[in-house]
Amino acid sequence: MLTVRAPATSANLGSGFDVFGVALGTPADIVRVERAPETTITVTGAGSEYIPEDPEKNTVGAVAKALNAPARIRIDKGVRPSSGLGSSAASAAAAAVALNALYDRGRSREELVPIAAEGEALVSGEAHADNVAPALLGGFTVVTDEGVTQVDASIPVVACLPDISVSTRDARGVVPESATMDDIVDTVGNAATLAVGMSRNDPDLVGRGMVDAVVTPERTKLIDGYDRVREAALEAGATGVTVSGAGPGILAVCRRQDQREIASAMVDAFDAVGVESRAYQTAVSEGAMLYSDGS
Numbered sequence: 138m139l140t141v142r143a144p145a146t147s148a149n150l151g152s153g154f155d156v157f158g159v160a161l162g163t164p165a166d167i168v169r170v171e172r173a174p175e176t177t178i179t180v181t182g183a184g185s186e187y188i189p190e191d192p193e194k195n196t197v198g199a200v201a202k203a204l205n206a207p208a209r210i211r212i213d214k215g216v217r218p219s220s221g222l223g224s225s226a227a228s229a230a231a232a233a234v235a236l237n238a239l240y241d242r243g244r245s246r247e248e249l250v251p252i253a254a255e256g257e258a259l260v261s262g263e264a265h266a267d268n269v270a271p272a273l274l275g276g277f278t279v280v281t282d283e284g285v286t287q288v289d290a291s292i293p294v295v296a297c298l299p300d301i302s303v304s305t306r307d308a309r310g311v312v313p314e315s316a317t318m319d320d321i322v323d324t325v326g327n328a329a330t331l332a333v334g335m336s337r338n339d340p341d342l343v344g345r346g347m348v349d350a351v352v353t354p355e356r357t358k359l360i361d362g363y364d365r366v367r368e369a370a371l372e373a374g375a376t377g378v379t380v381s382g383a384g385p386g387i388l389a390v391c392r393r394q395d396q397r398e399i400a401s402a403m404v405d406a407f408d409a410v411g412v413e414s415r416a417y418q419t420a421v422s423e424g425a426m427l428y429s430d431g432s
């Protein structure tokens with residue numbers, strides 16, 4: 138049996154829609170695999186009641202098929218589905234690492250990115266790889282048609298997850314089809330600032346570069362209390378705040394000393410609009426880890 142832990146991830150970071158992603162220290166999915174004649178899946182943990190165990194409908198089933206690696210797969214969810222924290226990607230990335238090792242497929246982590254993205258195509262209609270790339274490689278990732286660029290980074294963040302659900306499929310439905318040249322120029326500048334900030338481990342530059350006037354404003358309408366939570370986080374010291382992935386999670390970048398206060402300000406702000414939430418005080422961290430090959 139092989140066990141892999143794959144982390145939650147936050148995609149987009151505002152200015153990098155469908156391009157940027159980061160791996161988070163917590164939460165994470167744990168996936169265990171054993172060789173079997175046919176793929177079977179069991180799911181336990183956070184939100185497992187909403188996750189299909191049919192291999193044709195679960196992201197790990199798509200990965201097992203792509204690697205031609207049938208297995209008995211057990212998923213222990215730490216990342217709640219439809220969260221904006223890359224729940225479907227965490228399972229897919231963990232399964233890709235585990236099944237690649239179980240069947241000695243010899244694929245590199247980079248080569249596993251499009252394979253894990255097959256799972257994303259299954260659940261959201263498009264094989265965007267901006268969650269699976271950081272889940273596999275760790276740190277900060279830039280995904281384009283030409284491939285993936287990765288840098289290790291260690292930036293403190295607060296990921297606040299309200300007790301509401303927004304599916305990636307629905308959130309992709311509100312993405313505008315076009316943008317003005319002014320907005321495109323601003324977005325390029327912000328994205329470049331953010332990328333430099335990641336490579337320097339500079340939360341001020343990262344926060345400044347998270348601003349996006351194209352996709353994020355449409356998606357914030359799907360999240361009750363978003364403006365209030367964003368203001369509260371900025372007042373408590375966050376250097377930047379945006380929607381995490383497709384939402385409803387909200388990501389605040391910060392300095393370590395402000396993290397606790399920001400987490401509590403965000404939870405209080407959601408509470409003020411009648412929404413329960415949970416804040417993870419974490420940081421940009423490493424990718425999927427192969428834990429054990431015992432028994």
Ligand SMILES: Nc1ncnc2c1ncn2[C@@H]1O[C@H](COP(=O)(O)OP(=O)(O)OP(=O)(O)O)[C@@H](O)[C@H]1O
Nearest residue numbers: 195196219220221222223224225228260305382383
């Ligand atoms: N192994 C899995 N883990 C989580 N969700 C899964 C899995 N397999 C299939 N799904 C389905 O995928 C959907 C959740 O994926 P979705 O992309 O909407 O959320 P997310 O991964 O948390 O968000 P985001 O990609 O914005 O970070 C749910 O409908 C869920 O049933």
Ligand SMILES: N[C@@H](CCO)C(=O)O
Nearest residue numbers: 148155267305382383
């Ligand atoms: N880039 C994707 C991430 C969510 O899976 C989106 O924002 O729709």
